[in-house]
Amino acid sequence: MATKRPRTHRTAIGVALAVGLSALLTALTASPAAAATVFADGFETPVIGGDFQEFAAGQQFGPWTVTTGTVGLTRDWQAAEGEQSLDLNGFSPGAVARTLPTTLLTTYRVSYALAGNPDNGPLVVTGKVTANGHTVDTFSFDTAGHTPSAMGYVYRTVYFTNVLSATTVLQFASTTAGAFGPVIDDVRVESCLLVICSAGTAGAVRVA
Known part of the structure:
Protein backbone atom coordinates (compact mmCIF):
# COMPACT_ATOMS: atom_id res chain seq x y z
CA MET A 1 0.00 0.00 0.00
CA ALA A 2 1.45 3.35 -1.06
CA THR A 3 2.10 5.90 1.63
CA LYS A 4 1.41 9.61 1.30
CA ARG A 5 4.40 11.93 0.96
CA PRO A 6 4.70 14.26 3.94
CA ARG A 7 3.47 17.81 3.19
CA THR A 8 6.32 19.44 5.10
CA HIS A 9 8.59 19.45 2.00
CA ARG A 10 6.01 21.30 -0.13
CA THR A 11 5.30 23.67 2.74
CA ALA A 12 8.99 24.55 3.07
CA ILE A 13 9.25 25.25 -0.66
CA GLY A 14 6.18 27.47 -0.50
CA VAL A 15 7.59 29.44 2.42
CA ALA A 16 10.92 29.88 0.63
CA LEU A 17 9.18 31.12 -2.51
CA ALA A 18 7.07 33.55 -0.49
CA VAL A 19 10.13 34.92 1.28
CA GLY A 20 12.00 35.29 -2.01
CA LEU A 21 9.06 37.05 -3.65
CA SER A 22 8.75 39.39 -0.68
CA ALA A 23 12.45 40.30 -0.90
CA LEU A 24 12.14 40.93 -4.65
CA LEU A 25 9.12 43.19 -4.18
CA THR A 26 10.97 45.10 -1.46
CA ALA A 27 13.94 45.66 -3.78
CA LEU A 28 11.72 46.79 -6.65
CA THR A 29 9.82 49.30 -4.55
CA ALA A 30 12.82 50.70 -2.68
CA SER A 31 13.59 54.37 -3.24
CA PRO A 32 16.39 55.03 -5.77
CA ALA A 33 18.42 57.02 -3.22
CA ALA A 34 18.37 54.08 -0.80
CA ALA A 35 18.82 51.29 -3.33
CA ALA A 36 20.77 52.50 -6.32
CA THR A 37 23.04 55.51 -5.72
CA VAL A 38 26.28 55.09 -7.67
CA PHE A 39 27.81 58.51 -7.16
CA ALA A 40 26.92 61.82 -5.50
CA ASP A 41 28.99 64.98 -5.24
CA GLY A 42 28.30 68.62 -4.41
CA PHE A 43 31.79 70.01 -5.16
CA GLU A 44 32.60 70.48 -1.48
CA THR A 45 36.11 68.97 -1.83
CA PRO A 46 38.59 70.52 -1.50
CA VAL A 47 37.35 73.34 0.70
CA ILE A 48 38.76 76.44 -0.97
CA GLY A 49 40.29 79.23 1.08
CA GLY A 50 38.91 82.18 -0.88
CA ASP A 51 35.93 82.85 -3.10
CA PHE A 52 37.31 81.12 -6.21
CA GLN A 53 39.97 78.56 -7.10
CA GLU A 54 40.78 77.73 -10.71
CA PHE A 55 41.83 74.31 -12.02
CA ALA A 56 43.31 73.69 -15.48
CA ALA A 57 43.27 70.71 -17.85
CA GLY A 58 45.03 67.72 -16.30
CA GLN A 59 44.46 68.79 -12.72
CA GLN A 60 42.26 66.91 -10.25
CA PHE A 61 40.05 68.09 -7.42
CA GLY A 62 37.86 65.83 -5.31
CA PRO A 63 36.68 62.97 -7.56
CA TRP A 64 36.90 65.06 -10.76
CA THR A 65 39.56 65.59 -13.45
CA VAL A 66 39.64 68.70 -15.62
CA THR A 67 39.71 67.41 -19.20
CA THR A 68 39.80 70.67 -21.19
CA GLY A 69 40.21 74.38 -20.54
CA THR A 70 39.75 75.72 -17.02
CA VAL A 71 37.05 75.47 -14.36
CA GLY A 72 36.64 76.98 -10.93
CA LEU A 73 35.35 75.92 -7.55
CA THR A 74 33.58 78.89 -6.05
CA ARG A 75 31.97 80.17 -2.89
CA ASP A 76 31.28 83.50 -4.57
CA TRP A 77 27.56 82.86 -4.96
CA GLN A 78 24.69 80.72 -3.73
CA ALA A 79 25.22 76.97 -4.05
CA ALA A 80 22.44 74.50 -4.81
CA GLU A 81 23.61 72.45 -1.85
CA GLY A 82 26.44 72.90 0.60
CA GLU A 83 28.78 75.90 0.30
CA GLN A 84 30.54 75.40 -3.04
CA SER A 85 29.56 74.96 -6.69
CA LEU A 86 31.46 74.52 -9.94
CA ASP A 87 31.86 77.24 -12.58
CA LEU A 88 32.49 75.39 -15.87
CA ASN A 89 34.28 78.47 -17.22
CA GLY A 90 37.35 79.39 -15.25
CA PHE A 91 39.00 81.99 -17.44
CA SER A 92 38.10 79.87 -20.48
CA PRO A 93 35.50 77.17 -21.30
CA GLY A 94 36.27 73.96 -19.44
CA ALA A 95 35.11 70.42 -18.79
CA VAL A 96 35.32 67.96 -15.91
CA ALA A 97 34.97 64.18 -15.91
CA ARG A 98 34.56 61.32 -13.48
CA THR A 99 34.93 57.59 -14.20
CA LEU A 100 32.05 55.53 -12.78
CA PRO A 101 31.73 51.78 -12.30
CA THR A 102 28.82 50.63 -14.46
CA THR A 103 27.04 47.34 -15.13
CA LEU A 104 26.43 46.01 -18.63
CA LEU A 105 22.92 46.55 -20.10
CA THR A 106 21.93 48.83 -17.22
CA THR A 107 20.31 52.26 -17.45
CA TYR A 108 21.53 55.10 -15.24
CA ARG A 109 19.86 58.33 -14.16
CA VAL A 110 21.99 61.49 -13.88
CA SER A 111 20.59 64.53 -12.08
CA TYR A 112 22.29 67.86 -11.44
CA ALA A 113 21.57 71.46 -10.52
CA LEU A 114 22.19 74.04 -13.26
CA ALA A 115 22.62 77.82 -13.15
CA GLY A 116 24.93 80.38 -14.76
CA ASN A 117 27.60 82.86 -13.71
CA PRO A 118 25.56 86.01 -12.93
CA ASP A 119 28.47 88.47 -12.96
CA ASN A 120 28.36 89.50 -16.63
CA GLY A 121 24.78 90.74 -16.98
CA PRO A 122 22.04 88.85 -18.90
CA LEU A 123 23.64 85.99 -20.80
CA VAL A 124 22.47 82.61 -22.05
CA VAL A 125 25.12 80.02 -21.15
CA THR A 126 25.29 76.56 -22.70
CA GLY A 127 26.96 73.20 -22.20
CA LYS A 128 26.58 69.46 -22.54
CA VAL A 129 26.82 66.19 -20.64
CA THR A 130 28.51 63.15 -22.20
CA ALA A 131 28.88 59.51 -21.21
CA ASN A 132 31.81 57.69 -22.83
CA GLY A 133 31.87 60.45 -25.45
CA HIS A 134 28.16 60.18 -26.32
CA THR A 135 26.11 63.35 -25.72
CA VAL A 136 23.31 62.54 -23.27
CA ASP A 137 22.20 66.12 -22.57
CA THR A 138 22.64 69.62 -23.98
CA PHE A 139 21.63 72.47 -21.72
CA SER A 140 21.22 76.23 -21.61
CA PHE A 141 20.50 78.69 -18.83
CA ASP A 142 19.49 82.34 -19.04
CA THR A 143 21.14 84.36 -16.27
CA ALA A 144 18.76 87.31 -16.76
CA LEU A 164 29.32 47.07 -23.18
CA SER A 165 31.63 48.89 -20.77
CA ALA A 166 32.51 48.08 -17.16
CA THR A 167 33.12 51.80 -16.58
CA THR A 168 31.59 55.00 -17.91
CA VAL A 169 33.27 58.40 -18.13
CA LEU A 170 30.70 61.05 -17.20
CA GLN A 171 31.68 64.54 -18.37
CA PHE A 172 30.19 68.03 -17.96
CA ALA A 173 31.45 70.60 -20.47
CA SER A 174 30.84 74.27 -21.17
CA THR A 175 30.14 75.31 -24.75
CA THR A 176 30.11 79.02 -23.84
CA ALA A 177 33.04 81.19 -24.90
CA GLY A 178 34.81 83.49 -22.45
CA ALA A 179 35.02 83.55 -18.68
CA PHE A 180 31.30 83.52 -17.80
CA GLY A 181 29.61 80.18 -18.25
CA PRO A 182 27.40 77.46 -16.76
CA VAL A 183 27.43 76.57 -13.07
CA ILE A 184 26.63 73.06 -11.84
CA ASP A 185 26.15 71.53 -8.41
CA ASP A 186 24.66 68.53 -6.59
CA VAL A 187 25.51 65.86 -9.19
CA ARG A 188 23.91 62.48 -8.56
CA VAL A 189 24.05 59.20 -10.50
CA GLU A 190 21.67 56.31 -9.78
CA SER A 191 21.26 52.92 -11.44
CA CYS A 192 17.79 52.06 -12.66
CA LEU A 193 16.73 48.67 -11.33
CA LEU A 194 13.70 47.40 -13.29
CA VAL A 195 10.76 49.60 -12.26
CA ILE A 196 12.96 52.18 -10.56
CA CYS A 197 13.50 55.15 -12.92
CA SER A 198 11.02 53.67 -15.44
CA ALA A 199 9.34 57.03 -16.10
CA GLY A 200 12.27 58.42 -18.10
CA THR A 201 14.26 55.45 -19.38
CA ALA A 202 12.56 55.33 -22.79
CA GLY A 203 14.71 58.24 -23.93
CA ALA A 204 17.97 56.88 -22.56
CA VAL A 205 21.02 57.26 -24.81
CA ARG A 206 22.82 53.97 -25.45
CA VAL A 207 26.56 54.19 -24.79
CA ALA A 208 29.28 51.61 -25.43
Whole structure:
Protein backbone atom coordinates (compact mmCIF):
# COMPACT_ATOMS: atom_id res chain seq x y z
CA MET A 1 0.00 0.00 0.00
CA ALA A 2 1.45 3.35 -1.06
CA THR A 3 2.10 5.90 1.63
CA LYS A 4 1.41 9.61 1.30
CA ARG A 5 4.40 11.93 0.96
CA PRO A 6 4.70 14.26 3.94
CA ARG A 7 3.47 17.81 3.19
CA THR A 8 6.32 19.44 5.10
CA HIS A 9 8.59 19.45 2.00
CA ARG A 10 6.01 21.30 -0.13
CA THR A 11 5.30 23.67 2.74
CA ALA A 12 8.99 24.55 3.07
CA ILE A 13 9.25 25.25 -0.66
CA GLY A 14 6.18 27.47 -0.50
CA VAL A 15 7.59 29.44 2.42
CA ALA A 16 10.92 29.88 0.63
CA LEU A 17 9.18 31.12 -2.51
CA ALA A 18 7.07 33.55 -0.49
CA VAL A 19 10.13 34.92 1.28
CA GLY A 20 12.00 35.29 -2.01
CA LEU A 21 9.06 37.05 -3.65
CA SER A 22 8.75 39.39 -0.68
CA ALA A 23 12.45 40.30 -0.90
CA LEU A 24 12.14 40.93 -4.65
CA LEU A 25 9.12 43.19 -4.18
CA THR A 26 10.97 45.10 -1.46
CA ALA A 27 13.94 45.66 -3.78
CA LEU A 28 11.72 46.79 -6.65
CA THR A 29 9.82 49.30 -4.55
CA ALA A 30 12.82 50.70 -2.68
CA SER A 31 13.59 54.37 -3.24
CA PRO A 32 16.39 55.03 -5.77
CA ALA A 33 18.42 57.02 -3.22
CA ALA A 34 18.37 54.08 -0.80
CA ALA A 35 18.82 51.29 -3.33
CA ALA A 36 20.77 52.50 -6.32
CA THR A 37 23.04 55.51 -5.72
CA VAL A 38 26.28 55.09 -7.67
CA PHE A 39 27.81 58.51 -7.16
CA ALA A 40 26.92 61.82 -5.50
CA ASP A 41 28.99 64.98 -5.24
CA GLY A 42 28.30 68.62 -4.41
CA PHE A 43 31.79 70.01 -5.16
CA GLU A 44 32.60 70.48 -1.48
CA THR A 45 36.11 68.97 -1.83
CA PRO A 46 38.59 70.52 -1.50
CA VAL A 47 37.35 73.34 0.70
CA ILE A 48 38.76 76.44 -0.97
CA GLY A 49 40.29 79.23 1.08
CA GLY A 50 38.91 82.18 -0.88
CA ASP A 51 35.93 82.85 -3.10
CA PHE A 52 37.31 81.12 -6.21
CA GLN A 53 39.97 78.56 -7.10
CA GLU A 54 40.78 77.73 -10.71
CA PHE A 55 41.83 74.31 -12.02
CA ALA A 56 43.31 73.69 -15.48
CA ALA A 57 43.27 70.71 -17.85
CA GLY A 58 45.03 67.72 -16.30
CA GLN A 59 44.46 68.79 -12.72
CA GLN A 60 42.26 66.91 -10.25
CA PHE A 61 40.05 68.09 -7.42
CA GLY A 62 37.86 65.83 -5.31
CA PRO A 63 36.68 62.97 -7.56
CA TRP A 64 36.90 65.06 -10.76
CA THR A 65 39.56 65.59 -13.45
CA VAL A 66 39.64 68.70 -15.62
CA THR A 67 39.71 67.41 -19.20
CA THR A 68 39.80 70.67 -21.19
CA GLY A 69 40.21 74.38 -20.54
CA THR A 70 39.75 75.72 -17.02
CA VAL A 71 37.05 75.47 -14.36
CA GLY A 72 36.64 76.98 -10.93
CA LEU A 73 35.35 75.92 -7.55
CA THR A 74 33.58 78.89 -6.05
CA ARG A 75 31.97 80.17 -2.89
CA ASP A 76 31.28 83.50 -4.57
CA TRP A 77 27.56 82.86 -4.96
CA GLN A 78 24.69 80.72 -3.73
CA ALA A 79 25.22 76.97 -4.05
CA ALA A 80 22.44 74.50 -4.81
CA GLU A 81 23.61 72.45 -1.85
CA GLY A 82 26.44 72.90 0.60
CA GLU A 83 28.78 75.90 0.30
CA GLN A 84 30.54 75.40 -3.04
CA SER A 85 29.56 74.96 -6.69
CA LEU A 86 31.46 74.52 -9.94
CA ASP A 87 31.86 77.24 -12.58
CA LEU A 88 32.49 75.39 -15.87
CA ASN A 89 34.28 78.47 -17.22
CA GLY A 90 37.35 79.39 -15.25
CA PHE A 91 39.00 81.99 -17.44
CA SER A 92 38.10 79.87 -20.48
CA PRO A 93 35.50 77.17 -21.30
CA GLY A 94 36.27 73.96 -19.44
CA ALA A 95 35.11 70.42 -18.79
CA VAL A 96 35.32 67.96 -15.91
CA ALA A 97 34.97 64.18 -15.91
CA ARG A 98 34.56 61.32 -13.48
CA THR A 99 34.93 57.59 -14.20
CA LEU A 100 32.05 55.53 -12.78
CA PRO A 101 31.73 51.78 -12.30
CA THR A 102 28.82 50.63 -14.46
CA THR A 103 27.04 47.34 -15.13
CA LEU A 104 26.43 46.01 -18.63
CA LEU A 105 22.92 46.55 -20.10
CA THR A 106 21.93 48.83 -17.22
CA THR A 107 20.31 52.26 -17.45
CA TYR A 108 21.53 55.10 -15.24
CA ARG A 109 19.86 58.33 -14.16
CA VAL A 110 21.99 61.49 -13.88
CA SER A 111 20.59 64.53 -12.08
CA TYR A 112 22.29 67.86 -11.44
CA ALA A 113 21.57 71.46 -10.52
CA LEU A 114 22.19 74.04 -13.26
CA ALA A 115 22.62 77.82 -13.15
CA GLY A 116 24.93 80.38 -14.76
CA ASN A 117 27.60 82.86 -13.71
CA PRO A 118 25.56 86.01 -12.93
CA ASP A 119 28.47 88.47 -12.96
CA ASN A 120 28.36 89.50 -16.63
CA GLY A 121 24.78 90.74 -16.98
CA PRO A 122 22.04 88.85 -18.90
CA LEU A 123 23.64 85.99 -20.80
CA VAL A 124 22.47 82.61 -22.05
CA VAL A 125 25.12 80.02 -21.15
CA THR A 126 25.29 76.56 -22.70
CA GLY A 127 26.96 73.20 -22.20
CA LYS A 128 26.58 69.46 -22.54
CA VAL A 129 26.82 66.19 -20.64
CA THR A 130 28.51 63.15 -22.20
CA ALA A 131 28.88 59.51 -21.21
CA ASN A 132 31.81 57.69 -22.83
CA GLY A 133 31.87 60.45 -25.45
CA HIS A 134 28.16 60.18 -26.32
CA THR A 135 26.11 63.35 -25.72
CA VAL A 136 23.31 62.54 -23.27
CA ASP A 137 22.20 66.12 -22.57
CA THR A 138 22.64 69.62 -23.98
CA PHE A 139 21.63 72.47 -21.72
CA SER A 140 21.22 76.23 -21.61
CA PHE A 141 20.50 78.69 -18.83
CA ASP A 142 19.49 82.34 -19.04
CA THR A 143 21.14 84.36 -16.27
CA ALA A 144 18.76 87.31 -16.76
CA GLY A 145 17.17 88.29 -13.44
CA HIS A 146 19.53 86.18 -11.36
CA THR A 147 22.09 87.39 -8.83
CA PRO A 148 24.82 85.80 -6.69
CA SER A 149 22.30 85.47 -3.83
CA ALA A 150 19.47 84.20 -6.08
CA MET A 151 21.04 81.93 -8.69
CA GLY A 152 17.79 80.32 -9.84
CA TYR A 153 19.09 76.75 -10.01
CA VAL A 154 17.04 74.26 -12.01
CA TYR A 155 17.43 70.51 -11.71
CA ARG A 156 17.90 68.47 -14.86
CA THR A 157 17.59 64.69 -15.21
CA VAL A 158 18.95 62.58 -18.07
CA TYR A 159 19.41 58.86 -18.70
CA PHE A 160 21.96 56.67 -20.44
CA THR A 161 22.11 52.92 -20.96
CA ASN A 162 25.50 51.27 -20.63
CA VAL A 163 25.81 48.51 -23.22
CA LEU A 164 29.32 47.07 -23.18
CA SER A 165 31.63 48.89 -20.77
CA ALA A 166 32.51 48.08 -17.16
CA THR A 167 33.12 51.80 -16.58
CA THR A 168 31.59 55.00 -17.91
CA VAL A 169 33.27 58.40 -18.13
CA LEU A 170 30.70 61.05 -17.20
CA GLN A 171 31.68 64.54 -18.37
CA PHE A 172 30.19 68.03 -17.96
CA ALA A 173 31.45 70.60 -20.47
CA SER A 174 30.84 74.27 -21.17
CA THR A 175 30.14 75.31 -24.75
CA THR A 176 30.11 79.02 -23.84
CA ALA A 177 33.04 81.19 -24.90
CA GLY A 178 34.81 83.49 -22.45
CA ALA A 179 35.02 83.55 -18.68
CA PHE A 180 31.30 83.52 -17.80
CA GLY A 181 29.61 80.18 -18.25
CA PRO A 182 27.40 77.46 -16.76
CA VAL A 183 27.43 76.57 -13.07
CA ILE A 184 26.63 73.06 -11.84
CA ASP A 185 26.15 71.53 -8.41
CA ASP A 186 24.66 68.53 -6.59
CA VAL A 187 25.51 65.86 -9.19
CA ARG A 188 23.91 62.48 -8.56
CA VAL A 189 24.05 59.20 -10.50
CA GLU A 190 21.67 56.31 -9.78
CA SER A 191 21.26 52.92 -11.44
CA CYS A 192 17.79 52.06 -12.66
CA LEU A 193 16.73 48.67 -11.33
CA LEU A 194 13.70 47.40 -13.29
CA VAL A 195 10.76 49.60 -12.26
CA ILE A 196 12.96 52.18 -10.56
CA CYS A 197 13.50 55.15 -12.92
CA SER A 198 11.02 53.67 -15.44
CA ALA A 199 9.34 57.03 -16.10
CA GLY A 200 12.27 58.42 -18.10
CA THR A 201 14.26 55.45 -19.38
CA ALA A 202 12.56 55.33 -22.79
CA GLY A 203 14.71 58.24 -23.93
CA ALA A 204 17.97 56.88 -22.56
CA VAL A 205 21.02 57.26 -24.81
CA ARG A 206 22.82 53.97 -25.45
CA VAL A 207 26.56 54.19 -24.79
CA ALA A 208 29.28 51.61 -25.43
